[in-house]
Amino acid sequence: MRILHVISSLEIGGAERILSELLPLLKEKGETVSLLVCKKTDSIFEQTLLSFGIEIISLNLPTNHSPRIFIKLLKYSKQYDVIHVHLFPMLYWAAIVARICRNPFIYTEHSTNNRRRDRAFLKPIERFIYNSYKIIISISIQTQLNLKNWLSACGEDHRFVVIENGIKLNDFIMGTAPNEMSGIPPNSKILLMVSRFSASKDQKTVIRSIPLIEDSTVHLVFAGEGTTKDSCVNLTNSLGINNRVHFLGNRNDIPQLIANSYIGIQSSHWEGFGLTAVEFMAGMKPVIASNVDGLKQIVEGAGLLFEKGNEFELANSINRLIKDQEEYRRISKQCFQRAEKFNINNTADKYIQVYHKIGLKL
Numbered sequence: 001m002r003i004l005h006v007i008s009s010l011e012i013g014g015a016e017r018i019l020s021e022l023l024p025l026l027k028e029k030g031e032t033v034s035l036l037v038c039k040k041t042d043s044i045f046e047q048t049l050l051s052f053g054i055e056i057i058s059l060n061l062p063t064n065h066s067p068r069i070f071i072k073l074l075k076y077s078k079q080y081d082v083i084h085v086h087l088f089p090m091l092y093w094a095a096i097v098a099r100i101c102r103n104p105f106i107y108t109e110h111s112t113n114n115r116r117r118d119r120a121f122l123k124p125i126e127r128f129i130y131n132s133y134k135i136i137i138s139i140s141i142q143t144q145l146n147l148k149n150w151l152s153a154c155g156e157d158h159r160f161v162v163i164e165n166g167i168k169l170n171d172f173i174m175g176t177a178p179n180e181m182s183g184i185p186p187n188s189k190i191l192l193m194v195s196r197f198s199a200s201k202d203q204k205t206v207i208r209s210i211p212l213i214e215d216s217t218v219h220l221v222f223a224g225e226g227t228t229k230d231s232c233v234n235l236t237n238s239l240g241i242n243n244r245v246h247f248l249g250n251r252n253d254i255p256q257l258i259a260n261s262y263i264g265i266q267s268s269h270w271e272g273f274g275l276t277a278v279e280f281m282a283g284m285k286p287v288i289a290s291n292v293d294g295l296k297q298i299v300e301g302a303g304l305l306f307e308k309g310n311e312f313e314l315a316n317s318i319n320r321l322i323k324d325q326e327e328y329r330r331i332s333k334q335c336f337q338r339a340e341k342f343n344i345n346n347t348a349d350k351y352i353q354v355y356h357k358i359g360l361k362l
Contacts, residue, residue, distance in 0.1 A: 197226030
């Protein structure tokens, strides 16, 4: 089967990371898979897909808001059996194409919330857009519930499907050789957050927690880039803790960074799934995460949760794990056991089942 995945670009992000791991698996299982982007970014995700022989089609457009996307996407869509779309604004462009093109379109909802839902006047437009898709996949139950509530989708609708994200577990199993982190003293206890700096993430609460940590050997490390990074750097400097907070930028050695960390932190304002939290778990690291939908369902009962934006509660959890080694080992073990549920092979198989559901032959 010929499958075209569509996304604006492969910049660093959760949805982009999933595609970089999912598409090679679909190819391995016998599918013909391509990826269409507005423009190439030469990211590690692009390099990964190219190394597996995945075709990346670039529209070579400087912006993802150009009307030319519609024309070019219509042209390419006719060459594939199914078109699988990810993230806004490709959600909108592809929906218009889907109204014209006979081939079925699928959309994956990657977050429990977005800014469009703050504007009530957009609801009828959004209902029209989502109704263009044959199947709407959500990456968690809570993501689906929030979406259906926003769309006022009443009753049972077989278009809505939940397929949880997964990871390549073996990449994160303990024993991976750790990479040294420049500027961090040996034997430091590293708190690691791997995430894009964006409106949905809450690195500032983690930064504010550092002066409350009782162990002076604790260092906070961020991996990622994004629009809110500069304000986080400014906050770090204003608190006088720039010697204990480190910004590594985008990295292609996340499993090694996790192996070298002491505690994994995922602090978010909202989240669709919490992929990085699962990666920490697979690396047998205790996870502390914001108590928000998407993350809560992944972490609760395995790792620790703290109230969103509450640096005092976060610091208490960190201090607790540092002081109590028995508790540290217990939480680490629980996290590892939870990670085994999220194998990306299962995710790939469920996607293929969805393609079956819309009547396409494998």
